[in-house]
Amino acid sequence: MNRTALCILLVEDHPTIARQVAEFLDGLGWQTDHAGNGALAIDLATREAYDVVLLDLNLPDIDGLQVCRDIKAKAPSNVPVLMLTARDDFEDKARGFSEGADDYLTKPFDLRELALRCEALARRRHLHVHQQMVLGPLTLLPKEMRVLYQDAPVALTQIGFKILLLLCQQHPQAVSRTQLVQHVWGASPPDSDALKSHIYSLRRQFEQASGRNMLTTIQQLGYRLDV
DSSP: OOOOOOEEEEEOOOHHHHHHHHHHHHHTTOEEEEESSHHHHHHHHHHSOOSEEEEESOOSSSOHHHHHHHHHHHSSSOOOEEEEESOOSHHHHHHHHHTTOSEEEESSOOHHHHHHHHHHHHHHHHHTSOSOEEETTEEEETTTTEEEETTEEEOOOHHHHHHHHHHHHHTTSOEEHHHHHHHHHTTOOOSSOHHHHHHHHHHHHHHHHHSSOOEEEETTTEEEEOO
């Protein structure tokens, strides 16, 4: 079955479980970042863009429920959180959902079910993308793949629109080159430096529309939208 490549943050302090999950997800062509403690998980979730966070409740430094609260409060986008835990009492599950968890999977679990739940959460999130995004003079209509600058249309390619959409979603934070490549091309990035070429075209189009550069290059990181 063909799967859309997802970007996953795995928060798990048990090295064997973390390795098994990461290897399975990597085998699907997904990108998996790993955090072995709560502090690193919060840091990554607030700096990077993930489709789903897999969160173990039993962490060595911060309680998983607190990590969930912080991610929901600080992450640049409303990333779904799937809790992974051996706590299977109803009260524990109810507490997890009350703290912002979107789904709950009890250990031990089937890795195939984990992947299916991740895909369902990612789809649900994408269905709730706003029909219209407004950032200053810039308006995006994601369902129609249209862009307006001061109400005038800006013609973009499909890839250019995908790049701009992620930059808008993460605004005012910068987006790394790795995130952009993963977002646009998934697990099959082009051989050449296609991203740089598309960024150049996007810059030119907005310079013509606005008279200024709206894409700032952040050295050794990526790009940021300035509106």
